[in-house]
Every structure is written in structure tokens, then in C-alpha cells.
Amino acid sequence: MTKHPLTTATCIIVGASHAGVNAAFALRKEGWAGKIVLIDSDPRLPYHRPPLSKTYITSNDPIEKLALKPEASYTQDDIELLLGVTVTQLDAKAKKISTYSGDELYYDKLILATGASPIVPAISGLTDAHNLFFMRNLEDSLGIKVAIHQSPNKRVVIIGGGYIGLETAASLKKLGASVVVLERENRILARVTAPEMSAFFLQLHEAHGVKIVTEKNVSAITTDAGVNKVHTSDGAEYLADIIIVGVGVRVNKTLAEQVGLTIENGICVNAQARTSNENIYAIGDCSYHFNPHYQRHIRLESVQNAVDQAKIAALDICGKAQDYNALPWFWSDQYDVKLQMVGLSSGYDQIIIRRENTTEQKFSTWYFAGDELLAVDAINNAKAYVFGTKLIKTNSKINKINLANAQYELTQENLLTTD
Known part of the structure; x- marks a missing residue:
């Protein structure tokens, strides 16, 4: 009698x-x-990433508090962990992976959760800088x-004014650092939000003593006696005991390229997270998928996408296929401000800023393309975030006049129109 394939097959997951x-x-x-084999080049028990630029820098919590799952959970579910192991080769015909140490493992199903790596900009002297970090x-x-604790001057230069850079800036200010953020674009968060939101976060950081300088292209870094000097193309110079780089990421696609998987802005997958090879799936930051709500392909760097795609891939592998149809959401914590974002704002032609009748910093930005609500950014306003999520999912037509009036x-x- 032939055993059911779910009891005899092996699923290997690269990326933990x-x-x-x-x-x-x-x-x-x-x-x-x-069999389930979970492999990652990081030797540590798999951990939460978002707190790294937020609460973890300022806390004294032990590393164990960051763990995604207790170590015992992997044993309980019979999941084999191979940590500190780098996968170097993928052979799709033989359904085999090879590791840096020369080990070979065979799979029936393979999930690529390889994520992305920080971009290392071509800046002269960057890699020789003292106390250089990529928040990844x-x-x-x-x-x-x-x-930061060893540095008497605590002078920090952050290259890149995206969410990671700004979250790190906020965390380091709490530790007494002197922080300068250098942004190449004409405003911070230029690629992800509206000018009004950029202006809000600029004012927020400046109020807390962070110096943010836009339209600054870092051209070189020189280091002498443990002190870095950051040079920009306009001749300005900034002293830094610590340099943090956050200018974006590149998809880890080497394994996918080795076997000829379809790749565009990431590893292309269908609605079940399956790649162009029927036995290989791609999930999380490395995957490029079609979003039915926005009717376009997207690649998302978010915990929500990682978790939801993981479930979809598992369902398909177990013969319970479902289409991925999740609405993207994100969040960012900076000082006493919690930003909750839902949807994708690109393509908007109108924004409505709703300011609540309160003494707190509490408002929301609503992005529209015509009458369609695309996205909502909510500042200290969970109600706007939750309600906005519902309206986006249902494609509701909104009374914009009422929305703008708190x-x-x-x-x-x-808020709903009767038309």
C-alpha cells in the first residue's frame, strides 16, 4: 500500500x-x-525583525524575547532547524539543494523565503568606516x-530617510545620541508617502533634536582614529562616531536565478505563491505577486505579507489551494507616535487630511484616485486605520466632505454616500 505523499515527502524552507x-x-x-527542514544562514533562533529599529535598541530585554517561537515549539512540531547554514546551490531537476559546507539535501517541495539584503551604496570609503551598520x-x-554606549560623543549619521532610518533615529535620540539624517531626495519618505506626511515626520524629528538634511548625496567617507567624516557632493561634511545606512534593499534571488525561475521585481509567483517551477514556492520580501484589489503586481516588504503568503503556500502544498488576496498593511513607531498604514497609495490624485478634535497628535491621511479610496495613513488613530481598512476592502464610495470634517x-x- 502506497503511503500518502504528505507523510513521506520532504519540504525544505530556505529562510527562517x-x-x-x-x-x-x-x-x-x-x-x-x-519532513520539514527550515534553513537559515543566521545562527540565532529565528527572531522578530521590526523591533530591531524600534524598541530593542533602547531596551534591556534579553535576546530571547525577540524569538518568533520558543525553541521547544520546533521540536514539538517536528521541524528540523538548520541555523548558521548557507544554501549555495539549487538543482531543480534533481530537486536538491547544496550548502556551503558541501551537504546535499533533497526535497519534494521547496519554499524560498530568502528575503532581501541591504543595498550597499557605491560611496568611497564606506566599507572602511568605523562603526558602520546596516539595520537589517x-x-x-x-x-x-x-x-552608542561606548561612544563618548554619540554622534550618529544615518544615510537614508526612510522608515528604518527614521525609526532608528528616534530610538537613538532616546539614548542621548546626536543624530543627523542625510536624505538624497527632496523630502524624507519620498517614495512611500505624501508630502504632507513627510512634512509631519520632519517636524516631529526636528522637535526631538534630530537634524534632517534633504537633497544630500553622500560622496565619500574618510576615517581617522575611529572618527568618520561623511562628505556630501555639495562640499558639506559631518562627523560621525557611528554610521547607519538605510537606502533600500535588493531581493535575494541567486538560488532562483540558478534554476531559471521567472524574475521581475522579485521572484514571480501565482496566486498560490508558486513560482514558474511547480515544486518551488516563494514568499515574503523576495516574492513578486499580483494583487487583485489593486490589479497590479507588487513586491512587499512587510510582516503582514510574509505571514499571509506563508499560509497560502502551506495550504497549496497540502492540497487546499486558496488565492492570496490580502490587503497590505504596515506600521511604524517613532517617539510617542504610532503610524498605521493600510493599502497602497501610489497613483493617488487627491488626499484628504482628517484632524480629530483632540489635543493629541491624532489625524489621518486618506488617499483617493477619483472616488476610489486607495490607502489610509493613521497617526495615533487606530479607529481611522480600522475603518479605512473596511472601506478599502469593500470599495465603498465615500462622502469626502464629511470625511474631512471631524x-x-x-x-x-x-461617511458612505447614498448615490
Whole structure:
């Protein structure tokens, strides 16, 4: 009698961050009784990434608090962890992976959760800089914590004014650092939000003593006696005991390229997270998928996408196919401000800023393309975030006049048009 394939097959997952870990446990939940091997080059027990630029820098919490799952959970679900192991080769015909140490492992199903790596800009002297960090993994965060406490002057230059850079700036200010953010564009967060939101975060950081300088292109870094000097193309110079780079990421696609998987802005997948090879899936930051709500292909760097795609891949592998149709959401914590974002704002032609009748910093930015609500950015306003999510999902037509007037509460009765 032939055994059911779910009891005899092997699923290998390359990458043990949010996507890979959730895929492993989802496989067990959905009925995969065969072998599960979870591999990552990071030697540490898989951990949460978002706190690295937020609360972890300023806390004294032990590393164990960052763990995605307790170590015992992997044993309980019979998930084999291979940590500190780098996969160097993929052979799709033989359904085999090879590691840096020369080991070979065979799979029936393979999930690529390889994520992305920080871009290292072509700046003269960058890699020779003292106390240089890319805020991407736990080692970066630990290194920054040590460096900031050992530095008597605590002068920090952050190259890149995106969310990671700004979150790190906020965290380091709490530790007494002198922080300068250098942004190449004409405003911070230029690629991800509206000018009004950029202006808000600029004012927020400046109020806390962070110096933000836009339209600054870093051209070189010189280092002498442990002190860095950051040079910009307009001749300006900034002293830095610590340099943090956050200018974006590149998809880790080497394995996908080795076997000829379809790649565009990431590893292309269908609605079940399957690649152009029927036995290989790609999930999380490395995957490029079609979003039915926005009717276009996107690649998302978010915990939400990683977790949701992990479940979709596990379902398909276990013969329970479902289409991926999640609405993107994100968040950012800076000082006493919590930003919650839902949807994708690109393509908007109108924004409405709703300021609540309160003494707190509490408002929301609503992005429209014509009458369609695309996205909502909510500052210290969970209600706007939740209600906006519902309106986007249902493609509701909104009374914009009422929306802009905080005298009208955020209710369906007040905001939906009767046309």
C-alpha cells in the first residue's frame, strides 16, 4: 500500500524569518506529516525583525524575547532547524539543494523565503568606516547598542530617510545620541508617502533634536582614529562616531536565478505563491505577486505579507489551494507616535487630511484616485486605520466632505454616500 505523499515527502524552507517560520508551522497545521527542514544562514533562533529599529535598541530585554517561537515549539512540531547554514546551490531537476559546507539535501517541495539584503551604496570609503551598520538583522542592532554606549560623543549619521532610518533615529535620540539624517531626495519618505506626511515626520524629528538634511548625496567617507567624516557632493561634511545606512534593499534571488525561475521585481509567483517551477514556492520580501484589489503586481516588504503568503503556500502544498488576496498593511513607531498604514497609495490624485478634535497628535491621511479610496495613513488613530481598512476592502464610495470634517464621527452612516 502506497503511503500518502504528505507523510513521506520532504519540504525544505530556505529562510527562517517571519515568512519561513510561519510557513513551517502552517504546513504542520494544514496536515503535512512529512519532513520539514527550515534553513537559515543566521545562527540565532529565528527572531522578530521590526523591533530591531524600534524598541530593542533602547531596551534591556534579553535576546530571547525577540524569538518568533520558543525553541521547544520546533521540536514539538517536528521541524528540523538548520541555523548558521548557507544554501549555495539549487538543482531543480534533481530537486536538491547544496550548502556551503558541501551537504546535499533533497526535497519534494521547496519554499524560498530568502528575503532581501541591504543595498550597499557605491560611496568611497564606506566599507572602511568605523562603526558602520546596516539595520537589517540582530547583529546590526546589537552592534549599534554597544557602539552608542561606548561612544563618548554619540554622534550618529544615518544615510537614508526612510522608515528604518527614521525609526532608528528616534530610538537613538532616546539614548542621548546626536543624530543627523542625510536624505538624497527632496523630502524624507519620498517614495512611500505624501508630502504632507513627510512634512509631519520632519517636524516631529526636528522637535526631538534630530537634524534632517534633504537633497544630500553622500560622496565619500574618510576615517581617522575611529572618527568618520561623511562628505556630501555639495562640499558639506559631518562627523560621525557611528554610521547607519538605510537606502533600500535588493531581493535575494541567486538560488532562483540558478534554476531559471521567472524574475521581475522579485521572484514571480501565482496566486498560490508558486513560482514558474511547480515544486518551488516563494514568499515574503523576495516574492513578486499580483494583487487583485489593486490589479497590479507588487513586491512587499512587510510582516503582514510574509505571514499571509506563508499560509497560502502551506495550504497549496497540502492540497487546499486558496488565492492570496490580502490587503497590505504596515506600521511604524517613532517617539510617542504610532503610524498605521493600510493599502497602497501610489497613483493617488487627491488626499484628504482628517484632524480629530483632540489635543493629541491624532489625524489621518486618506488617499483617493477619483472616488476610489486607495490607502489610509493613521497617526495615533487606530479607529481611522480600522475603518479605512473596511472601506478599502469593500470599495465603498465615500462622502469626502464629511470625511474631512471631524464633527462627523467615523461611522458608516456618516461617511458612505447614498448615490
